[in-house]
Amino acid sequence: MISRGSRLPVMWKRILTVSVLFGFCRLGALGVLRFESHSGAIVEITARSLRPGEMLLALFRPAEEGQEARLTFLRKSYDFHSGGPAGKRLALVGVDFLTEPGSYRVEVVFSDTSGRKETVQKYIRLHERSFSRRDIAMDPRLVTPPAELEERLARERTILAEVYRNAVPEWLGSGDFIAPLPDAPKLNFGEHRLYNGVPRSRHTGVDIPAEAGSPIRASNSGQVALAMDLYFSGRTVIINHGLSIFSVYCHCSRLEVRTGQSVARGEVIAAVGSTGRSTGPHLHWSVRARGARVDPYSLLCLGLE
Ligand SMILES: [Zn+2]
Structure with missing residues (x-):
């Protein structure tokens, strides 16, 4: 649903858009949280901002062959899949826009081929978002x-x-x-x-x-x-x-x-x-x-x- 708004020439609109998106990008990809196992495996979460209605990216870099990780946040668990940058594995974690602002626990369970498990917990604070x-x-x-x-x-x-x-x-x-x-x-x-x-x-x-x-x-x-x-x-x-x-x-x-x-x-x-x-x-x-x-x-x- 829209009403026809500004009458800016198309070229100016494009320039504005590019700068707006570039601004988003510079604000985005913030290193937010880092989880590390004793063996050196790492899960890192990044996001444009920490508010309801944002997508979070979690990247997993195993320290040794066969290592796995599982992330739990807002009552959903995520496995990691190939396709991330530099051979890292990824999980995409959406925060529904109706989530209440506040502090939420993020849990990462690392496991290796021998069945050993290690749990690392941290908290994410979701800030207010006005609509x-x-x-x-x-x-x-x-x-x-x-x-x-x-x-x-x-x-x-x-x-x-x-x-x-x-x-x-x-x-x-x-x-x-x-x-x-x-x-x-x-x-x-x-x-x-x-x-x-x-x-x-x-x-x-x-x-x-x-x-x-x-x-x-x-x-x-x-x-x-x-x-x-x-x-x-x-x-x-x-x-x-x-x-x-x-x-x-x-x-x-x-x-x-x-x-x-x-x-x-x-x-x-x-x-x-x-x-x-x-x-x-x-x-x-x-x-x-x-x-x-x-x-x-x-x-x-x-x-x-
Ligand atoms: Zn619409």
Whole structure:
């Protein structure tokens, strides 16, 4: 959902975007926490910032052959998979945007081939994050869909649930995530949404206003888990990057990929449009990480390459 805002010339918008993203990158990839076993194996966690709605990257470097590590945080456990930089193994840890700020324990269990285990614990402090608020005037039929649509909506909910259940236990991405469009995003991740004055939902993605027809690029490599027209999100592409990380691209005018095919990072997957529940041409871009809803821009500078 967007309103056409600034009328900056395209070139200036691009320059602004590049500097904004560069700023994100300089802030990002902060060394946050380091866990070390007696044998010298290391797990290091980095992130753009430590707030609800951010993606954390954990990298594991074994000290000897056959060593394993397992990380537990916010009641989820993570194994490490090949695909990290410099031969390190990786885990991607999403912090859902509704997580309460506060101090949380992170536990890493190192194990070796002889079955010996060593547990290292540390605490991460999640800082407050403020979310914007927006009242949107909207066709009442789109806010509360008519009863005859219930069957279609139920079918679409089932399809989406199946897409997100398909956990590929390996990393399909290649290097760092990129923005799907060069245009400047709105800072509306997690926004409180009111439709015609009534609080309805939270905005779990980021809107990127762009010219209708602009090419949308895959943020990272993976498999197209869904490419179809949905009632709310319009023409939609979902890419499965493995490890239960999904990127979602909504309101497209045209889809350039089919369900099941592989895509490379940067490949054109769709064109910007205003299909579904939308008030103007833009891309609604979101990311899910094992069910956690995270700001997609927190993935851009993680240091995956
Ligand atoms: Zn949106």
